[in-house]
Amino acid sequence: MTESDKSVLVVFSGPSGAGKSSIIQKLNKDYPDRIGFSVSHTTRPPRPGEQNGVEYYFVSEEKFKKMIENSEFIEYANVHGNYYGTSFQAVESVLNRGRLCVLDVDVQGCRSIRRRNMKAIIIFVSPPSLSELESRLRSRQTESEADLRKRLEDAQGEMKTCEEQNLYDLVIVNDYLDRAYKEVKDYLAEYLEKRDQKVLQSL
Numbered sequence: 001m002t003e004s005d006k007s008v009l010v011v012f013s014g015p016s017g018a019g020k021s022s023i024i025q026k027l028n029k030d031y032p033d034r035i036g037f038s039v040s041h042t043t044r045p046p047r048p049g050e051q052n053g054v055e056y057y058f059v060s061e062e063k064f065k066k067m068i069e070n071s072e073f074i075e076y077a078n079v080h081g082n083y084y085g086t087s088f089q090a091v092e093s094v095l096n097r098g099r100l101c102v103l104d105v106d107v108q109g110c111r112s113i114r115r116r117n118m119k120a121i122i123i124f125v126s127p128p129s130l131s132e133l134e135s136r137l138r139s140r141q142t143e144s145e146a147d148l149r150k151r152l153e154d155a156q157g158e159m160k161t162c163e164e165q166n167l168y169d170l171v172i173v174n175d176y177l178d179r180a181y182k183e184v185k186d187y188l189a190e191y192l193e194k195r196d197q198k199v200l201q202s203l
C-alpha cells in the first residue's frame with residue numbers, strides 16, 4: 001500500500017457557528033498522528049518568526065492572482081486587502097504523506113472539490129435550528145452585531161445546499177457535540193475500513 005492509498009480528504013462545511021471547528025478539534029485530539037492540515041497561501045507579509053511553508057506560503061499578489069487564473073485554489077478570499085487561499089497542491093502534499101487531510105471550506109469550495117473529482121468525504125455540519133445557531137454565535141462573542149447578522153443571513157442559503165445532489169456525503173445535525181462527533185467518527189471508521197479492505201483485496 002502506498003502512502004497516498006492511506007489518505008483521504010475530509011471536508012467540513014456548513015454555516016458559521018454550526019460547530020465545524022469544534023468537531024475538527026476533537027478529531028485532531030483523538031488522531032494526532034493520522035490527521036494533517038494543509039498550509040494556506042497568503043499575500044500578507046510574514047510576521048516575525050513565521051516561516052514560508054509552515055504557517056503559510058507567503059506569495060506576492062501577482063503570483064496569487066496568477067494562481068487564481070490557473071484555478072489552483074479550492075477556495076480563496078480577500079480579507080482586509082490580503083488574499084488567503086487553500087490550494088489543491090497544498091492539500092495533495094498532505095495526502096501524499098498518507099494523512100487524512102482535514103479542511104473547513106465554504107459551499108463553493110465543496111463544489112470545486114467535486115468538480116476535480118477528488119477522493120473526498122464532504123460533511124455538512126448543520127445547527128439544530130437557526131435560533132440555536134444565533135444563540136451559539138452570540139455566546140461565542142467573536143463577531144460584531146453586523147457580522148453576526150450577515151452570518152445568519154448566509155446560513156439560510158447554506159442550509160438549502162443540503163438538498164444539492166451529490167454534494168455532501170454526510171449531513172450531521174450538531175445538536176449535542178459528543179453525539180455529532182461520534183456520528184462523524186463512525187462514518188470515517190466505516191469508510192476507512194471498507195477502503196482498506198478493498199486495497200488489501202487488490203494486492
Ligand SMILES: Nc1ncnc2c1ncn2[C@@H]1O[C@H](COP(=O)(O)OP(=O)(O)OP(=O)(O)O)[C@@H](O)[C@H]1O
Nearest residue numbers: 015016017018019020021022136140174175176177
Ligand atoms: N453541540 C453544541 N452545543 C452547544 N454549543 C456548541 C455545540 N457545538 C459547538 N458549540 C459552540 O458553538 C460555537 C460555534 O462553534 P464553532 O466555533 O465550532 O463553529 P464553526 O462552524 O467552526 O464556526 P466558524 O465557521 O465561524 O468558524 C462555539 O462557541 C462552540 O463552543
